[in-house]
Amino acid sequence: MSHPGTGTAAARGFATGAGHTVPPPAGHSPASPSTTGAGAGAGTSTSTEAAPHAVPSEWRADPYTHALTSGHGPLFLKGTDGERLPLGVERWCGTPDAADRTVVGRCEGAVLDIGCGPGRFVIALALAGHRTLGIDVNRAAVRRTVRQGGPALVRSVFDPVPREGRWNTALLVDGNIGIGGDPATLLARAAEILVPGGLLVVEVAARDIDERLEVRFDTGRSRTAEGEAFPWARLGTRALLRHAGTAGDWAGRETWDHAGRAFVALRSRTRPAPSSW
Structure with missing residues (x-):
């Protein structure tokens, strides 16, 4: 990621502490020995932690890792029906655009970026x-974040997090x-990670959709998709709000769009205080 503050940003992260190594689940990248990110703040370690779980190869090899390493595509998710969904590698590896800044401006307090790329x-x-x-399950993504001075860990959202x-x-x-x-399981997990009354910002599809897919990474340069298949989902605003309402973990909400991208902010419910006897 190219950033004007590279090497000088005082990223205020959280130290994970000795022994806080958590393995990623299936579908997530194994990690290399820990490394420390420059500019991550005094005493703060950012690491790509070693993990024993077996991992499908699509998260650790071409073409996804190559795209992140090079900073450009083309890269797609290819479904079993042959449809190719373009992935914005150049945008991910660039500086925040105007739509991204609408997200940054809504963030409150300490922020966990799930799938930070x-x-x-x-x-x-x-x-x-x-x-x-x-946190990200891909080692190359975490390494790139750390090189820019950002605190990041190879970690699955479904494993314990700092x-x-x-x-x-x-x-x-x-x-x-x-x-x-x-999505229902992911929303429930997000509610566990947040403080009561915390904010979850979700980017959704710009059209009304609620799909479960099996996809593979694909460069568009060959007739067959590359890598192993893995499960994915696509949701529009209505579908996300429906899932959030069914889960019961979410109260307030805000929706907005910018430059063709759509977002939803959900507020986690305040948990009742334990009763006293």
């Missing part, structure tokens, strides 16, 4: 004064509501 939101949030941490239950804001942008192919 190359780290443009992590860096932007740090520069805006937020404590922030990015400061669990104490994040003020969580992000699921760039289509990451699709992680795992089960």
Whole structure:
């Protein structure tokens, strides 16, 4: 990711502490030995932690990792029906655009970027004064974030994360509501990560859609998709609000769009205080 603050941004992250190594689940990248990100704040370690779980190859090899490493596509998700969904590699690896800034401006307090990719939101949030941490299952994505001075871990959202239950804001942008192919489960997990009354910002499809897919990464340069298949989901605003309402973990909401991209902000419900006897 190219950023004007590279090497100088004082990203205010969270140290994970000794022994806080958590393995990623199936579908997520194994990690290399820990590394420390320059500019991640005093005493703050950012690491790509070693993990024993077996991992499907689509998260650790071409073409996804190559796209993140090079900073450009073309890259697609190809469904079993042959439809190719374009992925915005250049946007992910660039500086935040106007639509991204509408997200940054709504964030509150400490922010966890779920599926942080190359780290443009992590860096932007740090520069805006937020404590922030990015988690991603892809080692190349985390390495790129760390090189820019952003705190990031190779970690699945479905495994324990640092400061669990104490994040003020969580992000699921760039289509990451699709992680795992089960939006209801992902929304429930996000509610666990946030403080009561915390904010979840989700980027949704710009059209009314509610799909569960099996996809593979594809460069568009061959007749067959590359890599192993994995589950994914696509939701529009209505579908997301329906899932959030069914889950019962979410109260207030805001919807907006900018430059052809659509977003929803959900407020987690305040948990009742335990009764006293």
